Amino acid sequence: MKRVYPREEVCIGCHLCEIACIVEHSASKDIIRAFKAEVPRPTARNLVEEEGPVSFSVSCRHCNDPPCVQSCISGAMVKDYQSGVVRHLEGKCMGCWSCIMACPYGAIRKNPVRKTVIKCDLCLERPIPACVEACPNRALIFEER
Amino acid sequence: MEYVIIGSGVAAIGAVEGIRQWDATSPITIVSAEPYKVYGRPLISHLLAGKIREADIFYRSDNYYDLKGVKLLLGTRAVQILPDKRKVALSDGRMLPFDRLLIATGGIPFMPPLPGRDGPDVYTFTTLDDVRKLEALIGKAKKIVVIGGGLIGLKVSESLHDRGIRVTVVELADRILSTAFDPIAGEIIGKHLTEMGMEIILQNSVTEIVRENGHIRAVIMSDGTRRDCEAVVIAIGVVPDISLVEGTEIKTNRGILTDDFMETSVSGIYAAGDVAEVYDLLLGQRRVTPIWPAAYLQGQYAGSNMAGAKIAYRGSIPMNSIEFYGIPTVSIGLSNPAGENYEVRHVYLPEKKLYRKIVLKDNILMGAVLVGRIQRAGILTGLILNRIDCGSFQEELLKDDFGLINLPVEVRKKMLTTNP
Numbered sequence: 001m002k003r004v005y006p007r008e009e010v011c012i013g014c015h016l017c018e019i020a021c022i023v024e025h026s027a028s029k030d031i032i033r034a035f036k037a038e039v040p041r042p043t044a045r046n047l048v049e050e051e052g053p054v055s056f057s058v059s060c061r062h063c064n065d066p067p068c069v070q071s072c073i074s075g076a077m078v079k080d081y082q083s084g085v086v087r088h089l090e091g092k093c094m095g096c097w098s099c100i101m102a103c104p105y106g107a108i109r110k111n112p113v114r115k116t117v118i119k120c121d122l123c124l125e126r127p128i129p130a131c132v133e134a135c136p137n138r139a140l141i142f143e144e145r
Numbered sequence: 146m147e148y149v150i151i152g153s154g155v156a157a158i159g160a161v162e163g164i165r166q167w168d169a170t171s172p173i174t175i176v177s178a179e180p181y182k183v184y185g186r187p188l189i190s191h192l193l194a195g196k197i198r199e200a201d202i203f204y205r206s207d208n209y210y211d212l213k214g215v216k217l218l219l220g221t222r223a224v225q226i227l228p229d230k231r232k233v234a235l236s237d238g239r240m241l242p243f244d245r246l247l248i249a250t251g252g253i254p255f256m257p258p259l260p261g262r263d264g265p266d267v268y269t270f271t272t273l274d275d276v277r278k279l280e281a282l283i284g285k286a287k288k289i290v291v292i293g294g295g296l297i298g299l300k301v302s303e304s305l306h307d308r309g310i311r312v313t314v315v316e317l318a319d320r321i322l323s324t325a326f327d328p329i330a331g332e333i334i335g336k337h338l339t340e341m342g343m344e345i346i347l348q349n350s351v352t353e354i355v356r357e358n359g360h361i362r363a364v365i366m367s368d369g370t371r372r373d374c375e376a377v378v379i380a381i382g383v384v385p386d387i388s389l390v391e392g393t394e395i396k397t398n399r400g401i402l403t404d405d406f407m408e409t410s411v412s413g414i415y416a417a418g419d420v421a422e423v424y425d426l427l428l429g430q431r432r433v434t435p436i437w438p439a440a441y442l443q444g445q446y447a448g449s450n451m452a453g454a455k456i457a458y459r460g461s462i463p464m465n466s467i468e469f470y471g472i473p474t475v476s477i478g479l480s481n482p483a484g485e486n487y488e489v490r491h492v493y494l495p496e497k498k499l500y501r502k503i504v505l506k507d508n509i510l511m512g513a514v515l516v517g518r519i520q521r522a523g524i525l526t527g528l529i530l531n532r533i534d535c536g537s538f539q540e541e542l543l544k545d546d547f548g549l550i551n552l553p554v555e556v557r558k559k560m561l562t563t564n565p
Contacts, residue, residue, distance in 0.1 A: 005562050008554075049550040058549060061565040067523070070159075070445070071438035071464075073185045075204040092201070094191055097519055101466040101475045102438060104527025105560065106548060109520060145564045 001084030002144050004129055006056040011139035013055030018044035020134030040113045045120040046131055060107045060120035062086045068099035090116050146171040149241055151223045152249035153177035155437055156418030156444035160247050161213050163448025173215045180220035181273055190300035193276045194307040226393055228411045245413050245451035252383035252419035252435055261354030266361045266376040270301040283308045286375040290364045292351050294321035298380035306343055313344040313372050315351050325465045327481035330516050333498050334469050341470050385420040385433055398422055400433045405457040407447035415451055417443035426460035427478050427511055434461040475522045478512035478529045479504050492543050501543055508536035518545050
């Protein structure tokens with residue numbers, strides 16, 4: 001399956017990937033409305049880690065053998081073996097944080113407005129995930145490896 | 146090939162999913178004494194607390210078993226395993242033939258002998274039926290004593306307290322959560338629960354349940370203290386339910402012994418979940434690790450190997466993620482090891498109820514305890530499971546915002562740039 005792979009050599013920590021993710025997961029899909037009018041503001045599903053000159057974006061790896069799915073107590077995390085995507089069914093999530101305890105990438109975070117988690121859905125309805133499209137430096141690559 | 150699974154918990158589901166990765170068509174039969182489709186067992190405390198509805202507790206969709214080609218025999222007890230004949234005798238008199246069998250009967254609450262124990266209003270808390278029974282007390286009982294200050298005891302206490310019942314927890318040890326957590330974490334949570342209105346009594350044990358005309362009136366403790374109550378919940382531990390294999394050649398210790406392929410001492414018969422003794426990655430020996438993620442994984446490996454995959458399971462580590470009245474906690478691996486070979490460091494801010502502890506041995510992370518802030522805890526889990534040398538960044542492990550950026554660049558790149 002195609003996944004998002006970061007290239008830290010060329011990431012400049014501009015956070016445009018996070019902004020694109022926020023807009024993509026907003027109700028309006030409009031950058032100004034998403035940031036200025038939507039309450040609460042949508043949360044980015046990726047995270048840019050930064051220290052000095054080093055930076056890179058981390059998001060769900062959609063693992064072949066996902067520890068989050070294995071540890072989920074409510075059945076909210078499911079691996080779709082057809083597409084390979086690890087889906088989070090928010091309606092089934094109870095906010096037990098077992099997936100946060102299990103994910104070796106730290107790619108799952110608490111939803112700041114509901115007692116659930118939030119993570120990358122790989123922008124399934126788009127040909128290329130929004131974060132990848134927004135990156136000015138090709139520091140995020142969407143491909144099969 | 147005929148697959149039979151005894152038990153319908155998460156280990157059984159892991160097994161179904163393991164089998165179906167390798168064998169898409171052979172029939173699978175699940176036999177379960179419990180009359181329910183698989184449910185999120187740890188969610189029973191949320192249900193009793195009234196935070197979720199009963200329909201929310203079910204772990205897979207209604208048509209899951211049909212989709213996976215699984216025949217369900219719910220409310221049917223397996224009464225005997227006949228390894229030589231490759232058959233399981235069922236409570237309805239039928240004999241179920243199998244080529245590959247998984248025993249995933251789970252655990253049962255340990256019930257200590259106690260004067261006054263037998264009779265109405267003594268409860269346990271491991272099943273959906275337990276919730277239904279306790280639900281009948283809501284609005285009627287005013288005071289309940291919970292015996293045992295472990296995870297199950299504290300979660301049932303919190304749920305009952307949420308529903309307006311006054312709860313006293315009685316714990317034999319000098320601290321609560323003594324199995325999964327360490328003294329400081331136990332102190333933080335104990336203080337928090339006390340502030341929320343629960344009574345926690347340590348270093349004491351219930352020696353008698355006092356009844357009048359059959360009804361519970363009080364408990365008496367070893368120091369002579371008496372607490373009036375109308376019901377008692379016993380939550381001092383869960384033991385593997387190995388009754389089905391007693392008298393067979395399937396070898397047991399505390400639980401059913403398994404090899405690296407989750408197979409028991411009898412070829413073609415496997416065990417997984419809370420009933421099984423499985424290799425512990427950190428202790429290097431076989432033991433029961435009665436936690437949800439381990440049960441799923443053990444089931445998945447058992448199922449894969451039942452279908453002929455021959456893949457070895459690397460072993461389980463204990464891990465728990467539990468929230469107590471808004472304080473999230475995580476414990477992973479060896480949270481409180483004994484001995485001098487371990488290097489233990491922590492950051493503790495009592496007034497903020499924040500605690501972060503790491504346990505290292507020869508620069509390898511062996512355990513962690515997080516209270517209050519648990520974000521990205523799984524990075525620590527990954528370091529433990531993959532035995533990453535933490536020598537060059539062990540100072541960073543104690544930081545709240547510890548991240549992949551703190552890992553050596555070659556470790557991080559391998560993680561982020563290869564097919565996971």
